[in-house]
Amino acid sequence: MGNERRLLALVICLVLGGGLLAAVLGASRASAPQPGHGSAGPAPADYVDIGDVSPSPGPGPAPGPDGSAGSVTVECGRNGEGHYNEDNLVVSPGLRAGAHHTHAYVGNLSADAMSTDASLDAAATSCRGGDRSTYYWPVLRRTDRPGTRPFETSAGHGNAGAVLPEASVRVEFRGNPVSKVVPMPRFLRGMTGDAAAFTAGAGADVRARWGCSGSPDRSTTRYPRCPAGDLVTRTLAFPSCWNGLDTAGAGAGHRSHLLFPGAGGICPQGTFPVPELRLTLAYEVPAGAPIALDSFPEQRHSPRTDHAMFVNAMTDGQMAGVVDCLNTGRDCRT
Template sequence: MDRASPRSGIRRRLRLATALGALLVLLGSYGVSTTAQADPAQAGTARADTDAGVNVIRVAEFPADCSYSHRLPDDPIIFPGLPGASHMHSFFGSTVTNAHTTLPDLLISPTTCNPQVDTSSYWVPTLYRNNVAVEPVISTFYYLGEGVRSDVVARTEPIPQGLRIVAGNARATGPNDSIARWSCLHAGQVPPSKDFVNCPAGTMLESYLDFPQCWNGRDLDSPDHKSHMAYPVNQACPASHPVPVPKLRQVLRYPVSGDPSQFRLASGPGYTMHGDFFNAWPVAEMERRVRDCIRPVVKCGHDGQPI
């Protein structure tokens, strides 16, 4: 018995050690298990971020589709308060624009635009075919972050409410004085030109015009209606116009084709194409689109949401 007692003690200690070891193994297994459960959650978040990235189109853009509204021989930027002083213009967006229009008028105006929050006014010289006015059936105004370096896009500022911009040259005497671009929808074999082009039957004549995107940061207009804005130089805004804003690209598609000698603008030949823009976007809506679409380089729809 005396010799059996130490052996019993040893057995008890062995059983205790075994039990403690099993407990430690169990606890260790539990710790590994919780860690393993945490990892999939983190991985799931990463996958969700990746999936979200895949669904984003990396183009800095938001659009406004503004159908034709009305025609008048007025221009509230070049000839404010002087009805009938201008050549004929075709107006898009605000339905009330005339020679007397001011920003307060636009802010409460009905609009032809999608989105309807855009009550801005856009206008161009009227196109004529054999002296009969022709209006675009598609008129889209794209707001873009392009033509400048990526770091400039990243610090793009919203277009200030009330800003007036004129692009193109109504007094151009030839293609060299022009930034107009004419082409044919669905007829890429026809090279673009600064003057009218001969579009095949079944296609449409289209006009592209890019507005300047560098602002002097002070003036909503200028005496010549151009010097407060500038185009980029070497993919950056010049020191005289240091504030980048979204580039406005005007795209108009006319339901005509064929012999370009039949066409004229109210301002003259095709190379006199020009566009006017009077900004009346709500401040918050413009700011949101610049923040969510332009700076992060995301293609957005009419609602200003990624598509």
């Protein structure tokens, strides 16, 4: 009888132990990156040798007599303050970590999901001339090196690796080739690119162009393989035709209020040309090093998902200066 009880107890222990092991393994699998959800990508096809990219067509149409041929460069540094978070004030205001990936910033030093027009207006800025606007974009990482700093490990969702600091950040406003521009309203929200381009399967909103500093006439929507000594570049141009009605747009797309001009720079009917914001980012990437853009897990770090956002917090006087410089055809720096 004693032997039978001992045997029964052994069987129960084995069953319970097996169940516990299965539960632990199941939990481990659930918490680990799953294929196609963050651990996947970029794919080999996401990279291209810059020498295999055809030269781009020449610059756009030359400004006409009624155009605005100037440019304004706003000196905002290159995020030396280490301003990073997983928020997106333009797309998901009020929602902490709403981006599910990490953004880098220049300009307004307080910008996060909880920012308001009033808090932006009262904050410090990295911009030399006092522009309190916020300009931000997803970080670029080296996936062959682990991220160890808090801002490198906080995003999760398959976004891993050492964040590459920007070697340079150029914030530039340009005019319109066929028309004078009008001032942007204060606290206008804008975005460019499509963070869901990989799963959307369409390219209408894919705007970012990648390149190498030594080949300025070549650009691509893929990660470029650059010659040794070249910088990897990202150029993100924003829509510049405002509907004159609202500052944030309607619906989930956040695009209805600010559209891209059509062929030749002509704005769609019912919109007015405002200064065109262009962000140009550059990175030191050793030849052959694997890079990946932070993204939503299902987007697999596709370079086509590159995007950027901004909120215009210039004073009316600062914006008037930008408009005057553009409309009089001057090249200015603030």
